[in-house]
Amino acid sequence: MPLQDLSDADLVSLAQEGHGEAFGVLVTRHLSLFHRAAQRILGDPGDSQDALQDALIAMHTEIAKFQGMSAFSTWGYRITVNKALMLRRKRIRRREDAVEAFMPAFAEDGHHLDPAAILAWSSEAEAHALAEGRELRERVQVALGMLSDDQRAVFVLKDLEDWDTEAIAEHLGISRDLVRQRLHRARLALRGALQTFVARRAS
Amino acid sequence: MSRLPTCREMTDLFAAYLDGALPEDQAGVFREHLDRCAACVAYLESLKGVGRLARTAMVEDEVPAEVQAMAAALLARFRSS
Numbered sequence: 001m002p003l004q005d006l007s008d009a010d011l012v013s014l015a016q017e018g019h020g021e022a023f024g025v026l027v028t029r030h031l032s033l034f035h036r037a038a039q040r041i042l043g044d045p046g047d048s049q050d051a052l053q054d055a056l057i058a059m060h061t062e063i064a065k066f067q068g069m070s071a072f073s074t075w076g077y078r079i080t081v082n083k084a085l086m087l088r089r090k091r092i093r094r095r096e097d098a099v100e101a102f103m104p105a106f107a108e109d110g111h112h113l114d115p116a117a118i119l120a121w122s123s124e125a126e127a128h129a130l131a132e133g134r135e136l137r138e139r140v141q142v143a144l145g146m147l148s149d150d151q152r153a154v155f156v157l158k159d160l161e162d163w164d165t166e167a168i169a170e171h172l173g174i175s176r177d178l179v180r181q182r183l184h185r186a187r188l189a190l191r192g193a194l195q196t197f198v199a200r201r202a203s
Numbered sequence: 204m205s206r207l208p209t210c211r212e213m214t215d216l217f218a219a220y221l222d223g224a225l226p227e228d229q230a231g232v233f234r235e236h237l238d239r240c241a242a243c244v245a246y247l248e249s250l251k252g253v254g255r256l257a258r259t260a261m262v263e264d265e266v267p268a269e270v271q272a273m274a275a276a277l278l279a280r281f282r283s284s
Binding site: 023024035036040052060104106109110111115118123126133139141165181183184188 | 282
């Protein structure tokens with residue numbers, strides 16, 4: 001049977017016996033999943049490629065110890081996320097966010113200053129925005145670029161990769177409250193940055 | 204907190220609320236405010252929308268050619284080692 005037709009579990013067994021070809025088929029099968037995780041966390045294509053390379057080397061080294069408690073894809077994905085987070089920490093560049101202009105505005109009594117602008121983001125407007133794939137993608141990427149690295153990592157893990165708060169706190173070595181604070185500022189910022197794009201599709 | 208939170212105070216509680224991490228007394232006044240304030244309901248909903256939009260926008264269609272080339276070269280090295 002050609003290797004391509006084998007299940008992940010069978011390929012893992014072969015790879016653990018030192019079958020390099022099987023390891024290659026296995027990794028290639030899930031390469032886009034791994035690459036996407038690195039790309040989302042790091043944003044920069046060069047950094048993503050470096051993290052992915054680190055991850056593939058780690059998978060190759062560690063495969064003999066892989067117990068098969070989870071799917072290979074899950075295991076490899078975790079390794080990739082760890083490598084991406086590690087690379088992110090190593091970077092000297094520590095950016096502040098640039099999102100103050102997108103924070104919500106309140107009146108002195110603490111009520112929303114412009115409720116009409118808030119109501120303009122309707123589920124209908126959102127559906128229209130979703131339909132504009134390429135422009136939406138550009139807008140989201142610009143908005144993500146305005147977050148600090150810390151905010152971006154939390155937002156990506158929580159709202160894009162669907163991790164729970166506990167796991168994120170543990171992975172990043174911060175408290176759950178801090179996870180929520182960063183997540184909150186990231187969401188407010190992205191919402192503010194996407195507001196006009198979405199709202200003008202309301203009618 | 205006996206009085207209802209203002210919209211500004213509500214906003215600060217959003218992340219904890221969406222995470223199910225608000226203590227019950229705070230969650231109570233939070234929901235009471237939501238019952239009366241269309242703007243906060245819409246705002247909360249739109250913050251969830253941000254995640255939906257970003258998830259859709261960030262779907263990668265293909266692994267870039269240079270990344271594929273890196274992986275292929277690395278895997279070839281593993282095979283020969």
